[in-house]
Amino acid sequence: MDEIILVLTNLPDRESALRVANALIESRAAACVNILAECTSVYCWRGKTETASEVPLLIKATYNTYRDIEKIIHALHPYELPEIMAVSVRDGCPDYLNWIVQATSVAKL
Template identity: 35%
Template sequence: MERPLLVYTTFPDLASALNIGEALVRERLVACINVLPGMHSVYSWQGTVARGEEVAAILKSREGLADALSAALKARHPYETPIILHLPVAGADADTAAWILAETGAGASNGSPVQEA
């Protein structure tokens, strides 16, 4: 069975994260996006240390979609160089893994989706 994949990224605001996330869900590149607003960042960019407010996002997908998901994120992302980190999943609850795989087109759905909070 193909393993789930988590992808971490950031966005400049809640609206762009939700809009891009919804498009990726509709395209079945991700089963879900969790958006965490209110993040404060300190980062180095083009030789300058800067501060800013961002939102963090965790996308739930599968390993086989890593390249396609990265390309889709880059194509839509408002940042010149978006942060896209693939976080391989060492283990997952069987029902959670099956739901992610089913929602991203890899496997049959059992008809009972996992409720996201």
């Protein structure tokens, strides 16, 4: 089976989160994208502590489509340096993991 990954990113608002999520699904780079509730992020940027409201995305995909996911996020994300991190999924419901593989097997990019 292809390696399953969970990609994490944050966007500044729900509208941009929906735009990225729809592009990922329409291109079949991702099988599912969860748009979570707004959160507060605290981080260091250019030597200063910053605080921002952000909308997290959980992106379910395979490692084979990771580069497509990264390209889509970079193309649509308004930040100069968007967070894009992929985490390997070690285990899960076999039927669900197989569905992720099937849903992303024909990426349209």
